[in-house]
Amino acid sequence: MWAPDTTIDKLNPLGKVPSLVMEDGNVMIDSRVMVEYLDTLTPVCKLLPPNGRDRADIKCWEALADGMLDAAIIVRLERTQRPAALQSEDWMARQMRKVQLGLASLSDKLGESAYCAGIHYSLADVAVGCTLGWLSFRFPEITWRDDYPNLARLYDKLSERQSFKDTVPQ
Known part of the structure; x- marks a missing residue:
């Protein structure tokens, strides 16, 4: 890109x-x-409920995960694409704070549940799993696995799915 x-x-x-x-x-x-x-292309294994509060809840998980990724990507781009003399440590710290607060929020929302939203795999799990995987890949210094063992358990379970195996960041 x-x-x-x-x-x-x-x-x-x-x-x-x-x-x-x-x-x-x-x-x-x-x-x-x-x-x-x-x-919408298949009647089985729906990632999103058709409407209502359950759908909105899953979309909120997705929005939080996407927002965390957006913030982390900004930091990565600042570090890798911008000349060092123009990089803003304050700006990067502000973005990383979003990531840290997001991790805490994801952990709180997940609690001891097996899945992000309800009792089934959903788009919420996809979004959170992708975010955690990317953070591990690009920001290994973030100790989310140690800090949030419930997120680590979720990610480990999601990583067993073929779709996650096929799309591991490289």
Whole structure:
């Protein structure tokens, strides 16, 4: 994405991934849009309830996980793409505070439950699992596994799923 010759902006004018190229050549952007579309394609294993408070709760988990990722990505980009003389330690600390507060909130919300929302695997688990996996990959110095063993248990369980095995950050 950051290479000078990237072509991602031909698919997504925002220059972001993921971008899903449909059979007809149209492009769907934003993972939240994609998951809602893909979830309508099968009557089984729904990631989102059709409506109501349960759906809103799952979307709140997703929003928190996505917000944490956004903050962490900002820090990563500041560290890797911006000249050192222009980097702002205060700005990065502010973003990392969002990550730390987000981890505490995820842990509190999860408690001792087996899944983020209810008794079944849902989009909430996907979002939280992806966030935790990416944080482990890009910010190994964040000790979320030690600080929040309930999140570690959830992540370990999610990591056994084939979909998580197939998409481990590299």
